[in-house]
Every structure is written in C-alpha cells, then in structure tokens.
Amino acid sequence: xxxxxxxxxxxxxxEAASLELGCNYSxxxxxxxxxxxxxxxxxxxxxxKYFSGDPLVKGIKGFEAEFIKSKFSFNLRKPSVxxxxxxxxxxxxMKEDSSASKIIFGSGTRLSIRP
Amino acid sequence: xxxxxxxxxxxxxxxxxxVFLECVxxxxxxxxxxxxxxxxxxxxxxxxxxxxKMKEKGDIPEGYSVSREKKERFSLILESASTNQTSxxxxxxxxxVTAFFGQGTRLTVV
Numbered sequence: 001x002x003x004x005x006x007x008x009x010x011x012x013x014x015e016a017a018s019l020e021l022g023c024n025y026s027x028x029x030x031x032x033x034x035x036x037x038x039x040x041x042x043x044x045x046x047x048x049k050y051f052s053g054d055p056l057v058k059g060i061k062g063f064e065a066e067f068i069k070s071k072f073s074f075n076l077r078k079p080s081v082x083x084x085x086x087x088x089x090x091x092x093x094m095k096e097d098s099s100a101s102k103i104i105f106g107s108g109t110r111l112s113i114r115p
Numbered sequence: 116x117x118x119x120x121x122x123x124x125x126x127x128x129x130x131x132x133x134v135f136l137e138c139v140x141x142x143x144x145x146x147x148x149x150x151x152x153x154x155x156x157x158x159x160x161x162x163x164x165x166x167x168k169m170k171e172k173g174d175i176p177e178g179y180s181v182s183r184e185k186k187e188r189f190s191l192i193l194e195s196a197s198t199n200q201t202s203x204x205x206x207x208x209x210x211x212v213t214a215f216f217g218q219g220t221r222l223t224v225v
Contacts, residue, residue: 009155032212044205044216051212090157094212101146101165102173103207103214107157 004093006106013081014114021076021109023091032094033074034103035065039087047089050074061085083113118142121206121217128224134193136220138206146209147189149173149181151202152219158205164189196224 005024013019025031035047048059055067065076074091091106122137140147146165150158150173160173162181170181178200182190189208193200201224206217 006157034214036216043218044207046213046215049213092158092214101209101212102160102163102171103148103209104160104174105150105158107155 004091004104004106006089006091006109008109009107010110010112012112012114015083016080019076019078019081019085019111021089021091021111023074023076023106025072025074025091025093027072027093027095029095032101033065033067034092034094035059035063035074035076036090036092036105037087038090044090047076081111081113083115085111086113087111119206119208119215119217121204121220123220124218126220126222128193128196128222130197130224132193132196132224134196134222134224136191136193136204136206136222138189138191138208138217139187140189140208140215141187142208142210142215143186144208144210144215145186146214147183148207148209148214149179149189149191150205150207151175152205153202161191196222198224200224 033050036044037047038044050057050067058064088108090108094103119140148163149161152158159175164170164183180192204220207214
C-alpha cells in the first residue's frame with residue numbers, strides 16, 4: 001500500500017544537539033513533500049515544502065530537509081535544536097492525480113528537548 | 116493570512132447522535148480536507164473535496180459523510196456517533212500545493 005513512514009516515534013535530545021528525523025514515502029510519479037510542526041496546544045504549521053528544483057530545502061526556524069529521489073526520502077534536519085523545538089513533527093506527501101491533490105501524512109514524530 | 120475556522124474546539128456527544136463538524140475558509144480555496152488525528156497514528160484522511168458538491172473518500176471514510184454546498188464551507192457528518200470516533204478532527208484547505216489547517220475539534224463520544 002502507498003504510505004508515508006516516519007520511523008522515529010519519539011526522539012529525545014538535549015539542547016544544541018543535531019536533529020535528523022526520517023521520512024520515507026512509497027508513491028511513484030509526481031509528488032510534493034512537506035514537513036509540518038504542531039507545538040503543544042497549537043494547530044499544524046508548515047515548516048517547509050519541496051516541489052521541484054534544489055533538493056535541499058530550507059524552512060523556518062533553521063530547519064531544512066533533503067529530498068533524495070532514489071531513496072524516496074525527505075528527512076528533516078536542524079544543526080542545533082532548542083528547547084522551543086519541542087513539538088510533534090509530521091511528514092506529508094501530496095500525490096497528484098487526475099481529480100484532486102490529496103495530502104497523506106505520516107504517523108508523526110514527537111520531539112522532546114531537554115533544557 | 117489564510118484563516119481556516121472550525122466551529123467548535125471541544126464537543127461531547129452521546130453514542131448514536133448525529134454530529135456535525137463545520138469548517139469555513141476565507142481564501143476561496145478549491146480543495147478542502149477532513150482528517151482525524153490520533154496518538155501514534157498521525158493524521159488520517161477521512162474525506163476531501165476539490166470543488167463545490169464534489170467529494171472523494173480518503174483512507175478512513177467509514178462512519179462519516181461530508182457536505183460541500185458552498186466553496187468556503189466543508190462539513191463533516193457523523194451519522195451515528197460511536198465511541199471509536201472519539202478523536203481530534205482537523206480541517207484543512209489548500210491553495211495549489213500548500214495546506215492550511217484549522218485549530219481542530221476535539222470530539223468525545225460517550
């Protein structure tokens with residue numbers, strides 16, 4: 001079945017540590033890729049997105065992600081995390097088909113940062 | 116700023132009740148979506164709509180229906196609420212390839 005996989009369910013890091021959250025998808029064809037973040041008690045916000053072009057995408061708050069087509073991956077990275085990065089992170093794929101573009105999400109990764 | 120508004124933040128309903136969750140967006144977006152969010156399962160797509168009166172099933176449509184009579188409004192309907200429909204429900208609308216989310220409705224079915 002076509003899916004979006006986030007293998008890390010809960011990641012715990014200390015402040016200033018480097019972060020990489022994995023995301024793999026199994027769709028063929030044209031896809032657009034996203035990372036969303038949900039801070040405690042808040043709604044989902046877009047961190048970054050990839051449509052085409054440079055596979056290294058920079059987003060808000062120092063986050064970046066790299067699209068590796070051969071690996072069907074779109075991993076999220078941040079060189080030095082802060083306590084305020086504590087949140088749940090969702091990878092998403094928009095698969096384009098003939099009628100509409102629907103967005104499919106991974107199961108999410110909860111990130112906890114120790115001060 | 117794009118605004119996606121869900122009519123309620125919290126709802127408590129009884130088993131067997133018919134439940135309406137309303138979502139309104141103010142940016143003339145053609146695509147709208149309903150998801151449910153459960154711990155460890157992420158967001159699962161229930162239904163989406165790409166135009167007025169047009170709808171498509173998502174991954175978990177059973178027990179739900181939707182209505183899109185006007186472009187700005189997308190309603191999720193639980194015909195007969197059950198306890199396994201207790202969840203956080205998220206509405207989104209999208210312009211081209213970027214989706215914007217509402218604040219969510221936490222529904223408890225007792």
